[in-house]
Every structure is written in C-alpha cells, then in structure tokens.
Amino acid sequence: MAKCWHLLLSNSWLLGFDRAMGREPQQVSYTVEQLVSVNPYNPDILTELENYVNEQVSSQTYSLDANLCLLRLYQFDPTRLSIAIVVRILIKALMAMPAPDFSLCLFLIPEPVQADEQIKTLIVLSHYLETARFRQFWDEAAKNHSLLEVVPANVDGYIANHLGLVSIKEELNNVEMTVIQLSYGHFSGAGFEQAIQAYAIHVLSLSYQKVPRPVLAETINIEGLSLDKFIEYHVANSGWVLEKGTGRSQLIVLPRNEFNHPGLKKNSSDGMPFEHITRIFPVLS
Amino acid sequence: MANSYDYDDASFDSRYARPPSSGQGGGAAAELSYDPNFVPDSVKTFVVHLYRHIREKNVYEIHQMYEGSFQRLSDRMFRENPWPSVEAIAPYVDNDHVFCLLYREMWFRHVYARLAPTGQQRVESWDNYCSLFGVVLHGVVSMQLPNQWLWDMVDEFVYQFQSYCQYRAKLKNKTEEELQLLRQYDQAWNVYGVLNYLQALVEKSAIVDILEREKDGLEQFTATDGYDYEGGTSNVLKMLGYYSMIGLLRVHCLLGDYHTGLKCLGPIDISQQGVYMIVIGSHISIIYHYGFANLMLRRYVEAIREFNKILLYILKYKQYHQKSPQYDQILKKNEQMYALLAICLSLCPQSNIIEENVNIQLRDKYNEKMTKMLRYDDEAYAVYDELFTYACPKFITPSAPVLEESLINYNQDAYRLQLKLFLYEVKQQQSLSGLRSFLKLYSAISIGKLAAYMEVDESTMRTILLAYKHKMHSVDSDGKIIPNADIDFYISEDIIHVVESKPTKHYGDYFLRQVLKFEEMISELDRVKLD
Numbered sequence: 001m002a003k004c005w006h007l008l009l010s011n012s013w014l015l016g017f018d019r020a021m022g023r024e025p026q027q028v029s030y031t032v033e034q035l036v037s038v039n040p041y042n043p044d045i046l047t048e049l050e051n052y053v054n055e056q057v058s059s060q061t062y063s064l065d066a067n068l069c070l071l072r073l074y075q076f077d078p079t080r081l082s083i084a085i086v087v088r089i090l091i092k093a094l095m096a097m098p099a100p101d102f103s104l105c106l107f108l109i110p111e112p113v114q115a116d117e118q119i120k121t122l123i124v125l126s127h128y129l130e131t132a133r134f135r136q137f138w139d140e141a142a143k144n145h146s147l148l149e150v151v152p153a154n155v156d157g158y159i160a161n162h163l164g165l166v167s168i169k170e171e172l173n174n175v176e177m178t179v180i181q182l183s184y185g186h187f188s189g190a191g192f193e194q195a196i197q198a199y200a201i202h203v204l205s206l207s208y209q210k211v212p213r214p215v216l217a218e219t220i221n222i223e224g225l226s227l228d229k230f231i232e233y234h235v236a237n238s239g240w241v242l243e244k245g246t247g248r249s250q251l252i253v254l255p256r257n258e259f260n261h262p263g264l265k266k267n268s269s270d271g272m273p274f275e276h277i278t279r280i281f282p283v284l285s
Numbered sequence: 286m287a288n289s290y291d292y293d294d295a296s297f298d299s300r301y302a303r304p305p306s307s308g309q310g311g312g313a314a315a316e317l318s319y320d321p322n323f324v325p326d327s328v329k330t331f332v333v334h335l336y337r338h339i340r341e342k343n344v345y346e347i348h349q350m351y352e353g354s355f356q357r358l359s360d361r362m363f364r365e366n367p368w369p370s371v372e373a374i375a376p377y378v379d380n381d382h383v384f385c386l387l388y389r390e391m392w393f394r395h396v397y398a399r400l401a402p403t404g405q406q407r408v409e410s411w412d413n414y415c416s417l418f419g420v421v422l423h424g425v426v427s428m429q430l431p432n433q434w435l436w437d438m439v440d441e442f443v444y445q446f447q448s449y450c451q452y453r454a455k456l457k458n459k460t461e462e463e464l465q466l467l468r469q470y471d472q473a474w475n476v477y478g479v480l481n482y483l484q485a486l487v488e489k490s491a492i493v494d495i496l497e498r499e500k501d502g503l504e505q506f507t508a509t510d511g512y513d514y515e516g517g518t519s520n521v522l523k524m525l526g527y528y529s530m531i532g533l534l535r536v537h538c539l540l541g542d543y544h545t546g547l548k549c550l551g552p553i554d555i556s557q558q559g560v561y562m563i564v565i566g567s568h569i570s571i572i573y574h575y576g577f578a579n580l581m582l583r584r585y586v587e588a589i590r591e592f593n594k595i596l597l598y599i600l601k602y603k604q605y606h607q608k609s610p611q612y613d614q615i616l617k618k619n620e621q622m623y624a625l626l627a628i629c630l631s632l633c634p635q636s637n638i639i640e641e642n643v644n645i646q647l648r649d650k651y652n653e654k655m656t657k658m659l660r661y662d663d664e665a666y667a668v669y670d671e672l673f674t675y676a677c678p679k680f681i682t683p684s685a686p687v688l689e690e691s692l693i694n695y696n697q698d699a700y701r702l703q704l705k706l707f708l709y710e711v712k713q714q715q716s717l718s719g720l721r722s723f724l725k726l727y728s729a730i731s732i733g734k735l736a737a738y739m740e741v742d743e744s745t746m747r748t749i750l751l752a753y754k755h756k757m758h759s760v761d762s763d764g765k766i767i768p769n770a771d772i773d774f775y776i777s778e779d780i781i782h783v784v785e786s787k788p789t790k791h792y793g794d795y796f797l798r799q800v801l802k803f804e805e806m807i808s809e810l811d812r813v814k815l816d
Contacts, residue, residue: 041481103706107541111705209775245778259773262782
C-alpha cells in the first residue's frame with residue numbers, strides 16, 4: 001500500500017520541494033525556527049527541538065511555537081517523551097505570563113504525564129498565579145526552589161535592579177553571593193523570579209492607580225531594604241511615584257495606562273481599520 | 286461524564302441524519318444482494334456524462350451532477366449498498382486514472398455517510414487519498430472542479446482521519462482479524478502523513494503568496510471565486526491549498542493545539558469577505574473552530590463576536606440550503622455554536638454585543654442553563670460539562686495504539702483531558718461572577734466594605750480583584766492586552782472605582798455595509814434594460 005507520505009518527510013523532499021518551488025536547493029542547515037515553520041510535522045527534528053528548549057533556558061530566550069511543536073511530536077510518539085524537557089517547557093511557559101502559554105502546553109500533555117510530581121507542583125504554582133494568590137505562590141515556590149533552579153539567575157540584572165550596587169559585584173564575589181542569598185531567602189532561580197515579578201507588576205498595573213506598599217511587597221515577594229531599592233529603581237526608570245497614604249503608610253503611584261485610568265481608554269468603538277475603508281474607494285471614485 | 290449527548294457516536298457518521306441500516310460489521314448483510322460489478326444504466330450514464338463534463342471543464346454541469354444527480358441516485362438505488370466498484374465503471378471512462386481516483390473518493394464518502402466502513406475500507410480510502418493528493422501535488426491536473434467538491438474532499442479527509450483515530454482507539458471489542466489489519470497497515474491514517482499532506486497542499490499551491498499578492502491588487506482570486514474563467518488553468522491545487530488551511534486549523538483543534546491552529550488560519554482574513562464564504566460548509570467550519578480555539582485561549586469577546594456573526598448568517602440563509610445534503614450538518618453546527626456562545630457569555634457576560642435575533646434564539650435554548658452557570662455551584666459545573674461535551678470537537682489521540690498489551694478503549698482520553706482543563710479554568714473563575722454582580726451596584730466602594738459583603742477577609746478580597754483583572758484581560762497573538770469585561774474598575778489605595786464600558790455602536794461598519802449594498806443594487810439596476 002502507498003507509503004508515499006514518507007517521501008514528504010525526508011530532507012530530500014525538502015530539497016525536492018525547493019526545486020519544485022523554483023528555488024536552488026539550500027545546502028545550509030535550517031535554523032530551528034525555520035524548521036518549525038516549514039517542516040514541523042517531522043519526527044526527525046525532535047532532538048533538535050529538545051536541544052532548543054535547553055538553549056532557551058540557558059540563554060533567556062523563548063519560543064512558544066517551537067515548544068508547542070515539540071509537545072505535539074511527543075503526543076504523536078509518547079515513547080520519546082522526556083519529563084525533564086516537559087518540566088523545562090512548562091517553567092518557561094509560566095515565565096511568559098500573563099500569556100496563556102502554560103494552559104496551551106497542558107492541553108498537549110497526556111493525563112498520565114501530568115500526574116508526575118514535578119508537573120503537579122508546576123500546575124499548583126500556575127493555579128496560584130492565575131488566581132492572583134501571590135503569597136501562596138511565593139511560599140510554594142520557596143519550598144520547590146530546586147525544581148525552579150533550572151532557570152539560571154540573571155545575576156547582573158538582578159543586582160542592578162534590586163540593589164543598585166553594581167560596583168560591589170566586581171569586588172568580592174563572596175560578599176555578593178551572600179547578599180543575594182539573604183535577600184532572596186536562598187532562592188537562586190532569579191531568572192524565573194524576575195519573570196514572575198514582572199507578571200505581578202503587570203497585574204498590579206492593570207488594577208491599581210495607587211497601591212499600598214505592603215500589598216506590593218507581598219505580590220513581588222520583596223521586603224525591607226531590598227524593596228526600597230526596588231522601588232527606587234522603578235521610580236527612576238518606570239515612572240513610579242511615591243506618595244503618603246492614610247496613616248503613615250507608603251503609597252506607590254503606578255504609571256497611567258488605559259486599564260487603570262478610564263479616561264485613557266482608547267475609544268475604539270468607532271475606530272475602523274483602514275483596509276475596511278478601502279472597500280468603498282471604488283464607489284467613491 | 287456526558288449525559289444528554291452521547292460523545293461516542295463513532296459507529297455512524299453523525300453529519301447525516303440517516304443511521305446505517307447495516308450494523309457495525311460493515312456491509313456484510315447487504316453484500317448478499319450487492320454485486321460490485323453490476324453497473325445499472327443510470328450509473329453508466331452518470332459516469333459517462335460526469336467524465337465528459339470534467340474533460341470539457343464545464344464546472345456548472347459538474348456541480349449539478351455532483352450535488353444533484355449523485356445524491357438522487359444514492360437516494361434511489363444505493364441506500365443500503367455501495368456504488369458499483371471502480372473497476373466496473375472504469376471501461377466507460379477510458380480507464381482514466383484521475384477520474385477513477387475521484388470516483389473512488391466519492392465511493393468511500395458514500396460508504397462513510399450511509400453505511401459503516403470496515404477496517405479494510407478505511408485503509409483503502411487512505412490509499413486513495415494518498416494517490417489523489419499525490420497526483421494533485423505533482424501538478425499534472427488540468428481540470429477545474431466546483432469549490433463544493435474540493436471543500437468536501439478536504440473536509441472528508443480530515444473527518445475520516447478523526448474517525449479512524451476513534452476507531453483504532455477502541456480496542457476492547459475488536460476481532461482478531463481487525464487487530465491483524467491494524468498491525469499490518471500501521472501507516473494508514475498516521476498523523477504525520479495527514480498533517481504533511483495538508484501542509485504540502487498549502488505550500489505547493491503557494492496560496493499564501495496568492496492571498497498576499499491579492500491584497501496589493503496583483504492577483505485575481507476572490508473576485509473569480511478561485512476559478513480561472515479566462516485562462517482555464519486548473520483551480521484544483523489552489524483551492525485544495527486554500528481549504529487545507531482550514532483543514533489544518535481543524536486537525537490542530539482535534540489535537541488540542543489551539544495556538545498553532547489559529548496560526549495556520551492566519552493568511553485568511555475572516556473579517557473580510559473571502560473565498561471561504563462561497564461554500565457554506567467551509568464558512569461554518571472556519572468560524573466554529575476559530576471560535577472554539579479563542580474560547581480555550583480565553584479570548585471571550587473575540588469568540589462571541591464571531592459566533593454572533595455566523596449565527597446571524599445561518600439564521601438568514603439556512604432556508605436556501607434545505608435541499609442540500611449538508612443541511613443536517615449545518616443545523617448540527619448551528620446548535621453547537623449556540624451552546625459555545627452560552628458558555629462564553631456565562632464566563633464573560635456582555636451587554637449589547639449580540640444581535641437581537643441571535644439573542645432571542647439563544648435565550649430560547651439556553652436561558653435556564655445560563656442562569657445556572659452563573660451560580661458557580663455544583664449544578665453549574667454539571668451544566669458547563671454538559672454544554673462543553675455537546676459542542677466540542679471530537680478530540681483524538683494521534684499516537685498509534687499499542688496492540689501487545691491489554692486491549693482497552695482509550696478513545697475518550699483526549700476529550701476527557703480537554704474537558705478537565707476547561708472545567709479547571711471555569712473553577713478558577715469562580716469568585717469572579719460574585720464580584721461582578723457587586724460591582725454592578727456601586728460606582729465606588731471601599732475594599733473593606735466589599736470584603737464584608739462577599740464574606741471574605743481583606744487580603745482575599747484584593748486577591749479576587751487582581752484575579753478578575755487578570756482573567757478578564759486576554760493576551761492576543763501579538764502580545765497585546767485586550768480587555769474583555771463589560772464591568773471594569775481601578776483601585777486607588779483602598780477604594781474601588783467601578784467603570785462600566787458603554788456598549789459600542791459600530792456606526793462606521795454599518796454605513797460601510799450599506800454603501801456597498803446600495804452600490805451593488807444600483808449596478809444591478811443599471812444592467813436592467815427596459816424595452
């Protein structure tokens with residue numbers, strides 16, 4: 001019986017395809033992104049996609065399309081599924097919040113695999129983030145920091161953001177390490193942590209014009225001196241403003257946007273894309 | 286899990302209202318009176334004429350025969366039997382290879398629609414599609430076929446794939462013979478092949494380029510309905526490529542990959558008129574899957590908007606399709622989309638976004654259920670479950686079965702996973718409905734007071750408020766944040782200020798439509814010559 005579909009998969013088909021499209025056959029290897037867009041339904045690219053996941057983790061990049069492609073290939077051939085890779089994909093997806101990437105990945109992971117302890121933990125973490133239960137999230141994350149440590153810290157960025165003390169890093173490495181540990185409570189998955197803090201600030205910016213300091217602290221899991229530095233940084237760079245609230249509490253005024261300031265809501269009610277107007281150009285002329 | 290709807294109806298093609306008269310074992314009983322080599326005169330005439338019309342590229346006549354004569358003959362003579370075998374009719378059509386492939390495609394479709402295909406027939410149908418698409422992909426086809434036929438081919442291809450996945454995942458009651466068939470033909474309907482054929486059709490036809498060039502006015506595609514009236518070049522590859530994009534959307538939804546499904550549909554702009562609207566089946570299929578994918582991506586307003594448009598369209602135009610063989614399928618999808626609309630509106634209530642007529646129908650069918658869903662108690666989850674089960678696509682497990690171990694039925698696994706994750710999402714939105722009903726009553730309220738009314742502590746109250754904001758703002762494919770809720774708020778220290786978005790009247794759109802409509806009418810009147 002016809003096994004012609006095999007021909008569609010091999011690289012020779014790709015070359016043949018190039019010829020058929022009138023292009024010179026490419027001798028260079030395709031990048032992962034090209035593979036995903038040109039030839040995604042191909043079990044031969046599975047290993048490359050797995051390597052790409054590890055690359056995303058170590059180089060702080062992210063590609064939802066490539067990861068979904070890999071999860072699909074796992075779905076097509078469950079014997080090749082690697083729990084470790086799936087865990088990494090899910091952690092990267094969590095870091096992409098508020099985008100729904102985590103759910104998108106879960107849709108493709110069979111139930112028996114979702115019963116794995118590590119993945120169950122990640123699902124719980126995702127649940128806390130989706131329902132804005134930040135305090136419970138940070139507690140649970142701290143309990144599972146070994147799981148989340150796969151994502152290396154963006155150390156320079158952290159120090160610049162949270163301590164404002166870039167110079168110290170160059171002096172005594174030991175001292176710098178201690179400082180990080182004390183502030184983070186021994187949690188060294190700072191790349192992951194920064195991503196979640198960015199998500200937390202996003203949700204706060206959707207909701208608050210003025211947020212009380214304790215609320216901010218709980219949401220991003222930074223306290224005391226580190227929080228002061230953090231706020232200082234954002235006052236200088238992100239347009240935050242400090243105010244005095246009722247009592248002696250500190251208020252942080254977040255930048256205005258269309259979500260926390262109704263007046264700024266773009267009145268898209270009668271806006272129309274230009275392409276639609278072009279439909280009546282023949283009539284008007 | 287499913288109560289009012291039997292999810293497991295793989296035993297007959299639910300697209301047609303007529304159940305099979307023969308049982309699960311295929312045409313075994315009917316074969317007693319069925320001689321595959323006997324060709325009645327009417328069939329002889331049919332194939333000879335169809336063959337001639339195809340050679341003469343008379344698309345109109347082909348369409349008449351395909352939609353009309355084929356159905357009539359099937360009704361009259363082939364209610365319980367397959368059509369004559371392709372070997373029997375081949376002599377009447379010069380043994381034309383391509384015509385035989387087309388005939389076989391229709392032959393199998395008939396078996397799927399009115400009888401129950403055997404395992405052997407399923408495998409042979411796969412073979413036939415491989416050959417047919419192979420011929421088309423090599424670019425040697427010169428005929429023009431009606432869009433309806435080309436759409437049916439892609440639609441049927443995906444349908445048979447879905448049906449086969451269901452078939453081979455039900456191992457419990459399979460005979461040894463059937464299991465042997467599965468072992469022997471393990472490549473039939475494999476998911477790589479199906480996806481790669483669809484992808485190949487999209488790429489070889491260069492349909493994406495054609496659509497791009499059309500935007501710059503360099504190509505005539507939509508204006509001629511995809512046909513080439515002047516040059517007479519074949520429309521087959523182009524249209525199969527176009528419809529394959531919809532096919533890819535559909536397959537990805539069946540796999541649970543909504544993001545990639547929507548990406549595959551990218552080149553087709555559903556906010557504009559397009560070729561997808563010519564065949565009502567393709568129009569409905571696009572919007573149904575587009576809407577469902579957006580629902581799973583939490584882009585509720587987008588889903589509601591598109592469902593609203595298509596349901597209005599069906600309301601207006603379904604009377605014209607009453608005689609067509611697709612009528613039952615149109616009605617079925619119509620009902621499913623009302624169910625999905627009910628779900629969307631319960632998760633994300635809106636005011637004034639639904640057309641009046643659609644709203645009346647919706648309330649008629651689902652008013653009670655929608656009230657229940659808003660309560661978020663146990664009964665509510667049962668209703669969400671029921672509607673989701675009724676309206677969702679037939680999810681599949683794409684991997685090949687393991688035939689050595691204990692044989693169980695796992696055809697519902699994929700559906701159960703999607704349902705579970707959907708209900709999980711519903712549960713996460715549990716407190717939001719209560720919050721919304723309180724927000725409707727106030728223009729400003731302190732967090733403390735609202736917490737007291739909702740019987741939670743202040744910290745939990747803040748959590749609920751943040752969760753509402755997060756869930757009600759979706760992220761679109763470009764990373765932009767889209768607000769979905771009709772009731773919104775912002776918090777200043779301890780006070781919640783409620784903001785109600787005014788219903789938007791799209792005057793601009795309305796005027797555009799009327800201008801184009803009147804322009805059409807005027808040009809029609811111009812064409813009328815008074816003697």
